[in-house]
Amino acid sequence: MVLSAELEHGSFAPESVASEVWGLTRGEARQRADTYQRYHIEALPTEEKWKIPRRFNVKVGKFGLAKMIFKEFFQYFGHWETVFSRPCTYGVFSGPIGGFSPRPDLCVGCLRCEVQHPDFVTVTPNGELRALGDKYLTYQHIYTIDQEAMRGTVPVRGQGYRGRFGGPGFDGMFTDMSEIVRPSRDGIHGRELIGTSVDIGAKPMHLEFDTEGNITNPPTTFTIQLPFIFDAPPTTLESDAVARIYVEAAEQVDTLAILPAKSIERLGLAGPNVVPIVTCSGCSVGPGTRMVELATWNHETYAHFAAQGYAVGVRLEMTGEWLSTLLEMQSAGVTIFHLLSDHHGRSGDGRFLIETLKEAHMALVEKGVRDEVTLLGSGGIAGADNLPKGIISGLDAVGLDHVLLIAMQARLSGDMQSRDTVTVQLPKKLDEAWAVQRLVNLSCSWRDQMLEILGAMGVREVRRLRGEFGRSMMCSELEAEAFGEIEGFPGGGR
């Protein structure tokens, strides 16, 4: 090699490398170098279109307030700043008539007013906010998603954790971190060096060459920049606008929008970031499409689309003998599996995602084919922390569903657990550009939070996190280890 020879003899000169190795002029080399772009999501603040209910209600007794003002008028006569000072740094009492017309939207629940004036001020949690969501996708999740979609930032707050100890589902898993000895020097100043791209499709484990030296089994994978995809909205929601929003946002952040083939065709949305869900061989697929998903497993339909060069995934509900079906499909050549749980992350037998995804992952590992296939999974994703936990459980990329609608300030009601029974109410006069930015913001925030988790672990790319159970801790197992000897602990104790 010219390059190594020049390096060896100390005569390295970039321009000679450009011209002799790559056949480029210096200008052309510069031009090519300038095309390099670091992956970046452009988050922009977006206002609320359908204001989420405020966190607190503030009630001020008018008589009590008047009495206080009257008293302080004489007590601090002449010191008007003191008379009119109020125990709120957030502006709840900053309206034209002060506390007589409080502004509870600004209340953060510090309770200074209620403590200082217990006889006439009360601050209560807003029941309207708490009524949002269900026991899985809680009002706290909804409030957080709303903030993330509004700002695109990582939520940062003071004080420690406020919730239950461990908990069911993903709450029962903790991610690991590296204290001193770590494989990388990531952390707060190294996040930009952590990769979040994932490969989708069939990955050969070795290359094969013909007699001419040409590769005969080139990888058919393609790469998306995020370890999460936008899964189809529930069938109860028929909205062309939502389909357009998903596609535009997916293109902006370079992920996939999975939508029914009919919608894509009717709206002319086909493209590399769009994955049509096809039901039969007769479904048409638009230009630029890289991947299709089969609504259900069908060998003929699979063969039809695979033969056309598409990456073909199959949606598989985790009910009945789903694992056997998955292995059968793998034997039949399928390389992309999209596992579906209900929206509480439960499979048909009631088990949670952590367990079922691990089962799928390990079955493929034991079969010796895990690295050749892609596992996608949807259902049960309610917060940013669910992403790394889903990937640790075995997924390559995680499907987002309800949370996308929440980000667009849709209100969900009815049975939110089952697939396709939820009632979705979109904001009136949905502004598509606004909604796209909300999804972009959510993607930015969740990616950045993913980086926090990866940085803490010292993991340089999200692909290395897949199925890394060793970088997680299950609360139940830690409890058994810590409390196993203690009287009364289930399954243990003296």
Add this chain to the structure above:
Amino acid sequence: MMVYSPGEVKFPTKKLFEKTTHLMHDGLNARAFGEFPKPEALGDARWTDDLILATWFMAETGEVPENFNYMTGKSGGGFDRLRFKFLAEEQWLEHGEHLDTRLDLNRRDDGRQQLTPDLPIYGGGMSYGSVSLNVMLSRARNSVKWNTYMSTGEGGYPEELYQYKENIITQVATGYFGVEERSIKASPIIEFKYAQGAKPGLGGHLLAAKSGGDVAKLRGSVPFVSLFSPFPFHSTYSVEDHMKHIDWVQTINPEALIAVKVSTPKDVDMVAVGSYYAGAHIIHLDGSYGGTGAAPEIAKKNIAMPIELAVPKVHKFLIKEGVRENVTLIASGGVRTADDVAKAIALGADGVVFGTSDLVAMGCTRCANCEGGPSGRGCPWGLTTTDVELQEWVQPDWAEKRLDNYYIAVQWRLRDIMRKLGLSHISELRGRTDLLRYVNGGEQ
């Protein structure tokens, strides 16, 4: 949203100060004595309304309350599911000063000073900037009173603290903010902070709005710029590097004890043993439910393990390695009450560090706006702020008295637990999981 502009806020007038502090103190008193219904918006699963009000009561009176649950929260796990197996009443010891709550911090028999605080508790690091100078002074004075210690946190050692230097721990953390030879020389304990339980592996973050003139000056920065501490120490790649760190500090102050603060990853037991062999006198584990002035919400419950699960793991491993008697194991990050202190010790710790509990005693409602909140000014109670007006609401004379009262009540309850277990020294409780029982849902 209000936009805070530094310079808009000014030092409070005497009248305004009088009015605000009077109302605040009266209000805290009234709430502590239950004169009004519990505020509906107060508390959460970990720090319930009862725990907060009970702490205020203790801070007011120096006694434990009858009307509030001052022992456990409602998190449904960890400390909240553990109870003591008290002896029959006729076997209880007398309550009194003969019940020894002191803690030996140096177990290495290396000729250095022995430090023995009156309680198995010292104050965790809360930096200048994350809290006000008044809060630091209040905690420092209380530490003097209780012959215990308070960590500076990573924000430097304000000049005003030097008068209490015998009770101040200098923290050396990954950003080295405010670390000086002078403060290292002055301290009886030097604390290396590798990680913090609330944000393990993420370093530190002081938001711009709280990094005002004096704070920035002490940290060697310019005002109102966000200050990040990296993670981890960029000079530490191994336990051997960690050892060099300790050597460096010991060269400056050969008498100081060395504390190593780490969070609770999967291999926390190995980290603890490594730290011991590197020369640490104190291994300080900070659990994932610990407090913070600012942390990504995702980090608080998801990274690393709660302290209740880490302490037994480390305690048992230190025993297995044959070094348990040579090192002091300190627990923090979610230790809220005297009962939690005793449970942490029963699980295997020698003592604990208080952080949030101190703040609650001084009036904190855990509203979680320490990082600045929508106002950008920080804590409206004057605790986690350096706002020129707000910080005046907490004056050291008042806050020190509250902390002293709180510690009196904590010591009373610790002794109450000890006597009911038939123990005369707090060290006898260490690792005694046989004195605990686990309660399932609904059981008391």
